[in-house]
Amino acid sequence: MKPFIKLSAVFLFVLIFSAQATAAAPQWELDPAHSGIYFGIDHIYSTVRGYFEGFKGTVMFSPDDLAGSRFDFEVDVKSINTGNTKRDGHLNSADFFDSKQFPTMSFKSTAVKHVKDNQYLVEGKMTVKDVSEAVSVPFTFFGVKVHPFDDKSEVAGFEASMTIDRLAYHVGGGKYFDMGVVGKEVDVLISLEVTRKK
Template sequence: MNSILRNTVLTFLIASFFVITAFTSIHNGEPTKATNWKIDAAHSSVSFEITHFFTPISGKFHEYSSEIYFDPDNLTESSISVDIQVNSVDTDKKKRDGHLQSPDFFNAEKYPTMTFKSNKITSKGDNTFIAHGKLTIKDTTTDFKLPFTLLGIRDNPMRENTRVAGIKSDFTLNRTDYGVGVGDWAATAVVGDEVDVSLALELNSSKK
């Protein structure tokens, strides 16, 4: 084999190797470059507010989990998945919490988890983003756009080799779109239909 042909073959093999490697890293089903973040539950909250007649009533969910891969410079491989346990609802009134978990509202025994799973994340500029995906509450799944703001990313001075980030999200849901409130409770004269939701998440990741 002459030198020109040998060099051509070698160049082809090297190029093929890099193409195959790149293709595999993108399509193996796992985010390979976006940072994997874990929620610091002690410094995070999932809260909501809804009206009862005219008065706003607030509450929160204490138990939730997530799988977050996020890099503002690599949105292609970024994704957000959040699961919220319905029976962890807390409005500071046990009787009301029990009613919310009952078949009149969330029916937590039959539908214990609310979920959001993104299929893409886009940037709106100024550290604001939209996670496009599916939101499931009870037996209803809808297309949903989850807006969020990246509050910042920095080295965590309290934990060696760890980075910390903050994310804030505020949005409004219509409970009747998801069948939360049936029978007499489907009406909005007593319990309002719009629910203001706020997510404040402190995230940690290991430095590579």
């Protein structure tokens, strides 16, 4: 084989291998009407529950290509809804989220790992206010099936849960926790329904 042909063959092999190595898992579109970011926090003897109405994200996932899978999200802090306008306003104030200065929260994944069965773990960096921390979030992958309303699309589902120390992210200075009014641990539930064309 001539040197030029050998070189071309090697170059072609490297190109193909590189493309395979960097190929991303399929991208899914969030179904906002059937997805949500919910939370619950203690208030004296009760639990206050709420959710964020505004969020967007990139979901790229395949059980067969975890290296190319990722979950990135951005949440609009002002969209917090606990069913009480006065309380929501207080949560947006400098006492808690200070949404004027920090209008968004974000999560950027760095790795997706399989634990067992349909249980996975996504590692990444979560940023709330002026704090960014590495976190590991366990999640369940419910599977993929043909969308009942569109046989040209597939639908997949995920659910993740975690507990966050809000004080570690400067969401509140601790005054209300010290008073025994508002807890410091926040239980978070993320429910996602995503779709893509077949």
